[in-house]
Amino acid sequence: MKKLWLSMTVVFFGLILLAGCVSEESAGSGNSGSSDGETSGSSGEGESSSGESGSDDGNTDIAVVPKLVGIPYFNASETGAEQAGEDLGVNVEYTGPTEADAAAQVKVIEDLISQGMDTIAVAPNDPASVEPVLKKAKEQGINVMDWDTPADKELVDLSVKQVDDEEFGRHMAEKLVEAMGTEDGKIAILTGGLSAANLNLWIEAAKKEFNENYPNIEIVSEKIPTEEKQQVAYQKTLDLLKSYPDLDGVLAVSTPAPLGAAQAVQEQGVQDEVSVVGSALPTDSEPFLEDGSLDTAVLWNPKKLGYLTVALGKMLAEGEMPEDGQQIENVGEITVKDDGKTVIMGPPQDFTKENASDFDF
Numbered sequence: 001m002k003k004l005w006l007s008m009t010v011v012f013f014g015l016i017l018l019a020g021c022v023s024e025e026s027a028g029s030g031n032s033g034s035s036d037g038e039t040s041g042s043s044g045e046g047e048s049s050s051g052e053s054g055s056d057d058g059n060t061d062i063a064v065v066p067k068l069v070g071i072p073y074f075n076a077s078e079t080g081a082e083q084a085g086e087d088l089g090v091n092v093e094y095t096g097p098t099e100a101d102a103a104a105q106v107k108v109i110e111d112l113i114s115q116g117m118d119t120i121a122v123a124p125n126d127p128a129s130v131e132p133v134l135k136k137a138k139e140q141g142i143n144v145m146d147w148d149t150p151a152d153k154e155l156v157d158l159s160v161k162q163v164d165d166e167e168f169g170r171h172m173a174e175k176l177v178e179a180m181g182t183e184d185g186k187i188a189i190l191t192g193g194l195s196a197a198n199l200n201l202w203i204e205a206a207k208k209e210f211n212e213n214y215p216n217i218e219i220v221s222e223k224i225p226t227e228e229k230q231q232v233a234y235q236k237t238l239d240l241l242k243s244y245p246d247l248d249g250v251l252a253v254s255t256p257a258p259l260g261a262a263q264a265v266q267e268q269g270v271q272d273e274v275s276v277v278g279s280a281l282p283t284d285s286e287p288f289l290e291d292g293s294l295d296t297a298v299l300w301n302p303k304k305l306g307y308l309t310v311a312l313g314k315m316l317a318e319g320e321m322p323e324d325g326q327q328i329e330n331v332g333e334i335t336v337k338d339d340g341k342t343v344i345m346g347p348p349q350d351f352t353k354e355n356a357s358d359f360d361f
């Protein structure tokens with residue numbers, strides 16, 4: 001009987017110990033769940049208060065998406081963006097398609113959304129194509145910017161422009177007429193992609209300048225796309241020189257286009273007959289500026305543009321907005337238009353035979 005009682009006592013205390021272990025494990029699971037809930041809730045609070053939805057390392061994550069990677073202009077912008085990341089203490093993801101392809105760019109943005117960026121800045125190849133994915137980013141609490149090229153104004157929190165589009169287009173038109181040395185003549189216009197909003201704005205402004213102030217300038221054809229490739233611009237210009245032997249000038253927008261046009265003019269030895277002006281980097285332009293196959297390259301500092309984009313992306317992630325006349329370190333004074341969200345970095349800059357070697361981009 002005593003053995004039976006002893007056995008029952010052992011079983012009883014064993015059950016108590018087992019219940020205690022189970023209870024402790026349940027409490028541990030509950031704490032874990034509570035911890036996960038707090039992490040998720042904390043992230044949610046960040047999104048509602050400042051639009052933040054970044055990674056779990058506590059740092060601000062900013063994605064900068066160019067039209068394409070691997071060309072000198074966007075390589076220079078990348079250098080500026082990465083420098084800003086180092087200076088400002090934020091994570092910068094600079095990534096884009098290898099071709100100026102709208103569908104490929106959308107895929108890049110989709111991937112960035114899944115990574116939970118705080119801010120995504122996009123230079124759209126086709127503004128209409130990125131509308132759905134930018135809406136998706138905003139719905140997930142991500143700050144959305146455009147840079148270099150405008151997207152739908154209603155979808156972006158900030159629009160970062162390198163120059164005033166009207167001023168830039170008109171300035172290039174004036175420089176071409178100046179290079180031609182006549183207000184009467186035939187010209188052609190080369191562009192990058194037909195859907196690129198910034199290029200279209202510049203071309204429209206240039207056309208207005210011709211119509212209003214140089215009415216005897218004849219544009220021989222519709223704008224000619226070059227796919228953001230120097231080789232295509234070169235071939236298109238050769239075709240133009242053959243079709244229009246009396247051509248006086250070429251206005252080329254998108255940074256590879258002036259180089260291809262100048263290459264064709266150089267090869268044909270018609271530097272004294274055909275003037276070329278366009279948007280190009282000074283280092284790339286220098287060989288063509290030297291012999292006059294390119295008269296003037298007009299642009300801005302793309303390193304500063306990349307830097308400014310990241311600096312403003314950080315401001316957005318912290319719930320701040322830029323102000324007109326504000327000084328941005330390593331960039332300078334910016335202009336903010338009346339809408340409160342359009343930011344202009346500065347005026348255009350001319351690169352010529354005399355000054356191109358002074359620059360490192």
